[in-house]
Amino acid sequence: MMDETLRITSFPEIELFKRGKVRDVYDLKDKLLVVSTDRISCFDVVLPTGIPRKGEVLTNLSLFWFGYTKDIVLNHLITAEVNNYPVELLKYKSILKGRSMLVKKAKPIPVECIIRGYLSGSGWKEYQQSQSICGIQLPPGLKESDKLPEPIFTPSTKEDIGHDINVSQDFVEKELGKDITSQLKRLSLALYLKASAYAESKGIIIADTKFEFGLYQDKIILIDEVLTPDSSRFWPKGRYRPGQAQPSFDKQFVRDYLETLVWNKTAPGPELPEEIVLKTSEKYLQAFEMLTGEAL
Ligand SMILES: Nc1ncnc2c1ncn2[C@@H]1O[C@H](COP(=O)(O)OP(=O)(O)O)[C@@H](O)[C@H]1O
Numbered sequence: 001m002m003d004e005t006l007r008i009t010s011f012p013e014i015e016l017f018k019r020g021k022v023r024d025v026y027d028l029k030d031k032l033l034v035v036s037t038d039r040i041s042c043f044d045v046v047l048p049t050g051i052p053r054k055g056e057v058l059t060n061l062s063l064f065w066f067g068y069t070k071d072i073v074l075n076h077l078i079t080a081e082v083n084n085y086p087v088e089l090l091k092y093k094s095i096l097k098g099r100s101m102l103v104k105k106a107k108p109i110p111v112e113c114i115i116r117g118y119l120s121g122s123g124w125k126e127y128q129q130s131q132s133i134c135g136i137q138l139p140p141g142l143k144e145s146d147k148l149p150e151p152i153f154t155p156s157t158k159e160d161i162g163h164d165i166n167v168s169q170d171f172v173e174k175e176l177g178k179d180i181t182s183q184l185k186r187l188s189l190a191l192y193l194k195a196s197a198y199a200e201s202k203g204i205i206i207a208d209t210k211f212e213f214g215l216y217q218d219k220i221i222l223i224d225e226v227l228t229p230d231s232s233r234f235w236p237k238g239r240y241r242p243g244q245a246q247p248s249f250d251k252q253f254v255r256d257y258l259e260t261l262v263w264n265k266t267a268p269g270p271e272l273p274e275e276i277v278l279k280t281s282e283k284y285l286q287a288f289e290m291l292t293g294e295a296l
């Protein structure tokens with residue numbers, strides 16, 4: 001079971017565009033091939049152990065959301081049907097099937113567009129220090145995991161190395177201009193509102209999420225992955241108890257396990273035990289099934 005993971009791809013004659021923490025991206029001139037591996041990163045460190053079926057879940061959940069949100073904003077998807085990929089990729093069909101997408105190559109906008117509907121993670125930390133997040137003033141007396149009066153746009157920089165840094169809307173406006181910034185904010189809020197209402201009806205609270213956008217033929221399009229357990233905090237609605245950290249559908253088991261180790265959270269990370277791997281794999285699959293109503 002544990003060896004049924006794909007942690008790295010290598011297609012020698014296809015130019016590598018970028019190896020991210022989770023995805024291997026290949027350059028096809030005006031298009032990209034995005035391959036979601038089974039790698040998992042935690043505290044920004046890629047771990048040596050893969051999670052079975054994770055790449056498949058990320059790919060198929062993103063596909064689901066690309067379809068569900070296409071009335072709000074165009075996205076980078078061309079096709080995920082391997083038979084329609086460029087011929088030079090066909091010999092890798094068995095590896096690519098179910099875990100890859102052919103997408104439009106965009107110019108990535110260098111800001112992570114984070115929307116928070118609930119107070120958690122770095123937002124909760126910031127709130128405790130300043131009663132605000134990214135310069136947005138919030139009401140006093142909120143508890144950890146409380147629902148915010150309304151969802152807020154809390155952008156961060158996209159750092160290639162190390163952790164992303166929360167920034168104010170003013171900061172983004174100086175970098176990108178007022179027009180693009182207001183579009184990013186409007187689109188991100190609209191995406192979150194539509195998706196979170198849907199997810200809630202399926203028993204999942206989307207506490208927060210991160211979108212990436214790019215410019216393609218002078219238009220803003222949605223790129224990367226969308227509304228997956230890697231880019232979002234998914235909480236089971238039935239177990240929601242504000243005033244504490246929530247159990248979640250993502251890397252909770254992995255984080256909890258890593259916290260029991262003596263490890264300084266820098267690379268190389270430790271191997272994960274089989275039990276943690278299997279439980280994590282199950283959580284990813286469960287999130288997919290709850291949201292789409294289908295088994296993978
Ligand atoms: N359509 C696209 N055009 C250009 N770059 C993209 C597109 N979609 C995704 N990317 C980039 O590909 C990479 C995906 O790999 P990932 O493992 O998520 O990397 P990271 O470690 O930066 O999170 C990201 O850097 C993302 O910005």
Ligand SMILES: [Mg+2]
Binds near residue numbers: 020224
């Ligand atoms: Mg990423």
